[in-house]
Amino acid sequence: MGRRAFLNGLAGAGLALAAAALPGAVTGASAKPNLANLSPEQLATVQAVNRYFNSITTIEGKFLQTAPDGGETTGYFVIDRPGKMRFRYYPPAKLDITVDGRTVAVDDKAMQSQTLYLLSETPLRFLLDKNINLLEEAVVQSVSADSDFIVIRLQDPGTFVTSHLTLYFDARTTELKQWTVTDDQGFDTTVAIYETKVGNPTNPEWFEINYSKYK
Template identity: 40%
Template sequence: MAFVRKLMIAAVATGIATVPGALILPGALSARTEATDLTIAQVAAVDQVSAYLSNITTLQGEFVQTAPDGNITQGQFFIEKPGRMRFEYAPPAQLQIVSDGRWVAVQDKKLKTTEKYPLITTPLKMILSDNVNLMRDAKILAVYPETELVTVSIEETTGEAPGTLTLMFDPVQNRLTRWTVTDVQGLDTTVALENTVAGQPIDPSKFRIIEHRILDVGGGNMR
């Protein structure tokens, strides 16, 4: 649980990062990267990823998370910009992560505990903002502008979870496919996004943080 609390699609990817196991909580991305440090192709690739993230209004789908020990969990995610996000793990996992635009809550449904972090203190503020600019807001370690897959690695050096966030973007389908968080010990947590749907309305209740209650795993209703 401690590792999960420290890491975050992106998020982005929200992605977005990325995510329960890919959530970075709390912390902020490090100093800006100068465009002159990158080739024209690399800058274009980073700008394409930034444009994709900026153009998201809503995004929902399924995710599959692979932990450093090889353990695989999965679930559903929902994003509505600006600032709102929800990751629900499928049973037997008992974790959900919700951002209501102001707070990010990590909730253990079994233990009925809620841990809250101000959204503005996490890198989620960038991924979930209306205007995403990785060149402006992140320190970019590496960019691989391949035809079928663009890979952008961002360094995270502050807060409780220093490490590297690597975004993988399909430029042909114009979608974020997965991200990997590497911590200071070199351990990787990867989140793959599947069956994503953009631009569709999402029930506002998905982004409400209700403390001291848990979801009914069977029916999905509050109890």
């Protein structure tokens, strides 16, 4: 699995979330968040989202991924911050993503490939970090809100390809509801999460990687 396919997979799964798919990237960029472009109200909105992310240790639920061609896949995800994540796609998809705190393992049975990545080199590091601060780690391009959603558009100055991440949060609770990754060709991959549960204990075995498969 190439890096672009992997990034799109994270965008679809998450994550990540996936993600992180989390934020996309600006290749070779040294851009920093330009806070001067955000109003006090927008800054307060992003800070509220930071508090939401940092209040969560575990979250699990179902996801619906919509590809640029309209194709849909579904699955189940579990996140245990800091550092651990599992995304399982339901059949007929054959993709499994496991993060054990250090490594991201991508098992793509359809392509008969197993690939390892350092967590620190993927966008998932934003989602799984101990302390999440979008104002420090990403370029916040825009912030908007209406009665239904808070919408934050981001870039990440540090990963693989030029892309954007748009996060959608419930305007009342600031809960993450969906995200869209727009790649450098303008194609969107959208993930909606639902039936989420926060704070439940997780099984450590869910995040174990069988490294012998990846030799």
